[in-house]
Amino acid sequence: MNTYESVLIVPGNLSQEETQVLADEFKNLFINCGVSEIELAKLEKKRFAHPIxxxxxGYYIILRFLAKSETLKRIEENLRHNEKILRSSFLRLRKR
Known part of the structure; x- marks a missing residue:
């Protein structure tokens, strides 16, 4: 298994509480796809350099988790159909 970091960007018109609920929904989605040891690394609102x-x-939701590469493909497929996400990115973190 590899360690990954996911950056999910959602619209800035949501409240902090709504964004926290949305982050919990994403965590549950990741767990249902087979992820282990997931944590919410950061949740913050930022202004974009260019409109998205x-x-x-928008709010940046950053999640760190352990997963297999096949699991990552399932997660990306599920997120692709979610209209609440403006942009998503996945990075594989190096072992230290």
């Missing part, structure tokens, strides 16, 4: 899908700001 006509939004000027």
């Amino acid at each position: 899908k006509k939004w000027e700001d």
Whole structure:
């Protein structure tokens, strides 16, 4: 298994509480896809340098987790159909 970091960007018109609920939903989705040891690394609102899908700001939800590469493909497929996500990115973290 590899360690990954996921960055999910959602619209900035949500409240902090709504964004926290959404982050919990994403964590549950990841767990249902087969992820282990998931943690919410960061949740913060930022202004974009350039608009993303006509939004000027948004919340960055950063999750760190352990998963197999096949699991990552299932997660990406599930997130692709979610209209609440403006942009998503996955990084494989190096072992130290």
